[in-house]
Amino acid sequence: MQPAAIQQADTPIVTARKLTKQFGSYRAVDGIDFDIAPGKCFGFLGPNGAGKTTTLRMAMGLTPVSSGELTIFGLAVQRHAAEIRARTGIIPQADNLDPDFSVEENLAVYASFFGLGGPEIDARIDTLLDFVALGERRKAKPDALSGGMQRRLTIARALINEPELVVLDEPTTGLDPQARHVIWGRLTELKSRGKTLLLTTHYMEEAERLCDELVIMDHGRILAQGSPRDLIEQHVETDVIEVRGEGDTLRELARQSGCRLEQMGNSLYCYTQNPAPLIEQLKDRHALRFVHRPAGLEDVFLRLTGRELRD
Amino acid sequence: MNTLRLPRIRPGALYVWRRNILVWRKLLIPAMLMNFGEPLLYLLGLGFGLGHFVGDMAGMPYLAFLASGIIASSAMTTASFEGMYSVFTRMVPQKTYEAILATPLDVDDIVAGEMLWCATKALFSGIAILVVAAVLGVAQGWQALWVVPVVFLVGLCFAGPAMIMSSLATTYDFFSYYFVLVVTPMFILCGVFYPVETLPEAVRGAVYLLPLTHAVHLTRGLVAGAELTQPVLHLAVLAGYALVSYVIAAMLVRRKLMV
Structure with missing residues (x-):
């Protein structure tokens, strides 16, 4: 150290x-x-x-x-x-690979924009193609690759200058x-x-x-x-119970539950630290279907940004 | 504030130029056919066909007159095409510039590199016509080779305005206006097919403001041995167009891409 x-x-x-x-x-x-x-x-x-x-x-x-x-x-x-x-290595929202060049040429030409080239870069291209599992497609044009492969090539390209x-x-x-999942694996590795x-x-x-x-x-x-x-x-809150069913029954439940509630269409989201009492109640009502899960980031996100549609 | 500074010229331009020449190399055969085919058609068709009736023009065989003019006009059309259709393709649908801008290169490097590339393509077409002219026996000696750097300058001078058009265009259709309103009139009026001296006086004054007129004077002097009275003026006009259009194109492309 x-x-x-x-x-x-x-x-x-x-x-x-x-x-x-x-x-x-x-x-x-x-x-x-x-x-x-x-x-x-x-x-x-x-x-x-x-x-x-x-x-x-x-x-x-x-x-x-x-x-x-x-x-x-x-x-x-x-x-x-x-x-x-x-x-820095930059991976844009939409792939902008060079359609005129093969997979390996894309990397070599991109390296040249950094002023990089020579045997060291050739070796680095081999390593990067292995890293993104495109070694066997190195002569292919980007158009011949699937969306996932193109994305992996874009990631390899962004690593050509060994960015911090x-x-x-x-x-x-x-x-x-x-x-x-493949992309997530590569990013975790990075x-x-x-x-x-x-x-x-x-x-x-x-x-x-x-x-x-x-x-x-x-x-x-x-x-x-x-x-x-x-x-x-x-x-x-720690727990979410998502209930689906008729409006009236839902509203009745809502009054009794003591949870923080959010309604979307005919789904009711009940946020609570203590889910047990509500679950007990729900078990007896066969007209209602419910899912109990721990709260996640999506709940935070929706709470903070609201539920209205964005374009 | 960023858009008002003067562009820098740096080695990065050569990286952009190199990318284009690598692509061009892959399409070498069709590119060469284009370079030789079209001017050959003009020279043989008009030079021999029309030349048969015209005989001499401005004291030289019509084929020599035409060949020396076509070298300049072909540099114009080649650079204009590349600077519009190809540059727009790389700038908008293909997003090549977006990719380049994720590297240490800058808009200035892209614009300078593209202009150098447009001029290089103009150079290829100029050399092709020079070869054809020499084979047909209408190039006047070795001093004709001086036309090579001149054609490169002509290419730069038309590359800049073409890139300005690319930065303003939203679709390819926009380029038709430029061709119909700018390129074709110059092709017809600037002395490629007949001496500008034969135009009415009012038109002649306007024609001398156009860069192709000066380009044709230079190429005709160098290739066909016509008298070159003001070479410095002609070169200065071409260089002026190239520089001013580079500055404007760099500004406009920056405005388009750096948002």
């Missing part, structure tokens, strides 16, 4: 203070503060239009910061965007469950190698599995921040 490494571990990789992004009269990001510790996975969770992607784009110097401070590796993004990007920080904008949106991950998502399961710390964002603001476990403890 070197003393320098210990000291470095305390310094955040990313720091934002009163970070704001204004598009005309619309404030996409509204004075947010956060710190990202090295070696952690930090998540931005929020509905569409919450300001997640805009925050990432500001961090990478891809859109100007309107006001506030944003530093990465101790460098201000406004003046050092190129240096920061040289040490990996930024992922909705890494598994649009993928099937199998492909999603974290265990000491890389710092910064990701946006609107999948609760993804946030719960991957993130050490996350913020829930909506309308450009941070509504809550903490580990997934902390957020659940702080913002919702």
